[in-house]
Amino acid sequence: MDGLRHTRYGWWLEEAGRVEATRPLERDTSADVVIVGAGYLGLWTAWQLKALEPGCDVVVLESGLAGHGPSGRNGGFVSTLWDDLPILRERVGDTRAVAVARASERGVRGIGEWCDTEGVDAWYRAAPTLVVATSEAQLGASVDAIAACEAVGGPEEVQGLTAAELRARCNVGFLGGALLRTSATVQPARLALALRAKVIEAGVRLHERTPVRRLRRDGWVATTQGRVRAGSAVLAVNSATAGFPGFRLAHAVASSHIVLTEPVPDVLDELGWTGGEPIADGRSLLHYLRTTRDGRIAFGWGGGRMGFGGRRLGRLEVDRDAVRIAGDDLLRFFPQLRGRRITHAWGGPIDVSPTHLPIFGSRGAVHHGFGFTGNGVGPAYLGGEILARLALDRRDELTRLALVDPEPKLMPPEPLRWAGGSLIRSALVRAGRAEDAGRRADPATRFLAGLPRRLRLHLPR
Numbered sequence: 001m002d003g004l005r006h007t008r009y010g011w012w013l014e015e016a017g018r019v020e021a022t023r024p025l026e027r028d029t030s031a032d033v034v035i036v037g038a039g040y041l042g043l044w045t046a047w048q049l050k051a052l053e054p055g056c057d058v059v060v061l062e063s064g065l066a067g068h069g070p071s072g073r074n075g076g077f078v079s080t081l082w083d084d085l086p087i088l089r090e091r092v093g094d095t096r097a098v099a100v101a102r103a104s105e106r107g108v109r110g111i112g113e114w115c116d117t118e119g120v121d122a123w124y125r126a127a128p129t130l131v132v133a134t135s136e137a138q139l140g141a142s143v144d145a146i147a148a149c150e151a152v153g154g155p156e157e158v159q160g161l162t163a164a165e166l167r168a169r170c171n172v173g174f175l176g177g178a179l180l181r182t183s184a185t186v187q188p189a190r191l192a193l194a195l196r197a198k199v200i201e202a203g204v205r206l207h208e209r210t211p212v213r214r215l216r217r218d219g220w221v222a223t224t225q226g227r228v229r230a231g232s233a234v235l236a237v238n239s240a241t242a243g244f245p246g247f248r249l250a251h252a253v254a255s256s257h258i259v260l261t262e263p264v265p266d267v268l269d270e271l272g273w274t275g276g277e278p279i280a281d282g283r284s285l286l287h288y289l290r291t292t293r294d295g296r297i298a299f300g301w302g303g304g305r306m307g308f309g310g311r312r313l314g315r316l317e318v319d320r321d322a323v324r325i326a327g328d329d330l331l332r333f334f335p336q337l338r339g340r341r342i343t344h345a346w347g348g349p350i351d352v353s354p355t356h357l358p359i360f361g362s363r364g365a366v367h368h369g370f371g372f373t374g375n376g377v378g379p380a381y382l383g384g385e386i387l388a389r390l391a392l393d394r395r396d397e398l399t400r401l402a403l404v405d406p407e408p409k410l411m412p413p414e415p416l417r418w419a420g421g422s423l424i425r426s427a428l429v430r431a432g433r434a435e436d437a438g439r440r441a442d443p444a445t446r447f448l449a450g451l452p453r454r455l456r457l458h459l460p461r
């Protein structure tokens, strides 16, 4: 991979342009609501607070630059939670499960409408997601979701696709799969930076380079230089959540990496992959791929290393081993890319929920959201709607969704979580390779790879 640039923030942020940091918090202040973290979740919460109550005084504290975490460097798939319907039905029954899945469509539609009304060009493009099998073993990946949608009267939401139907959308020999009807793609950094600009314009006080050190249940927040006293606080720090007291067992941290090709519009034409469909394969540590407006392929792999607690480890951001594997896998998917350049690679942490579902809720005056499990672009929009309501103490059908204050399920403590998770991750990588080669993995690998299912823990996908 000659000339490949490993970048901390990724190509999307380079393409979107630089921003001047806002002033850090330098003295004590007060506010109606203080938000910790300025990724999509914190920023959508700020936006919704201003939409619900324009006079609300909102302070946002961000340790780095707003939108420069996973929100500015993800794959840009904007998805619903329909493919989580089997998990939702098992946990909360059909009626509440369908309410969550339907509500999650608000993210896909809401982001598109917001871009239109606010005049934001975030490359929003509505297109169904294709979940594809690249080996026999992956053919069953969407069977449960298809059956669950049929069972609740929503068969159009996740539909089975034959190999021939897939060929018509991307002619690369996928064996079969499914279509998730409601989805879109965005240029993630353009969305994040536009949101940053719009909340500032709406009067939100954003302090960047302001890491929060302490957060009390009464909404009091301390940073290195100043404190904020607020009526309520919102914790929206993604994979750093487990670093805050009371959340240590709330989630695990994994990582995901993306490689990006130079513009290859001729290859996309040859494949007939011109409809903008995002694609994910059916393995546990999934590949996810999409095209860009300028004809590149962004190819991600969710098989990066595990994090430890809520710590920010460098290898979660740039892991050359994970990048190498993603690059090799890209060429396996598309042999026609041989000789074409991979120009950029980057990665970031993933907040893995024990149920695969995002979690929202309140503890005293602190309201939280985390656990997007690699699927937060669409759901963080809904999360912002929920957290703004919780912070203003306005209860309605969104705050009654089963994603809010769910029955608790915890992750094992560290170092067990990291050690066990790393063992399982390696087994899943080996099992995936064996399946690609048309073999069964050895019994020890199969045992380890099957552990999460037996422990009823759901993996990032």
Ligand SMILES: Cc1cc2nc3c(=O)[nH]c(=O)nc-3n(C[C@H](O)[C@H](O)[C@H](O)COP(=O)(O)OP(=O)(O)OC[C@H]3O[C@@H](n4cnc5c(N)ncnc54)[C@H](O)[C@@H]3O)c2cc1C
Pocket (backbone or CB within 6 Å): 036, 037, 038, 039, 040, 041, 042, 061, 062, 063, 064, 065, 066, 067, 068, 069, 070, 071, 072, 073, 074, 075, 076, 077, 078, 079, 210, 211, 212, 213, 236, 237, 238, 239, 240, 255, 256, 257, 258, 288, 300, 346, 347, 348, 349, 350, 370, 372, 373, 374, 375, 376, 377, 378, 380
């Ligand atoms: C490589 C990659 C690809 C992905 N692809 C997709 C995809 O295609 N589709 C999808 O739906 N999801 C995807 N995701 C996941 C998605 O990016 C996240 O779910 C989403 O961005 C979460 O938004 P957030 O606001 O919760 O988190 P973040 O964007 O991480 O924002 C949290 C913010 O909190 C700040 N923060 C942390 N600690 C503190 C502190 N103590 N004080 C102050 N601020 C703090 C951080 O600096 C950060 O800016 C991907 C993630 C990665 C890493």
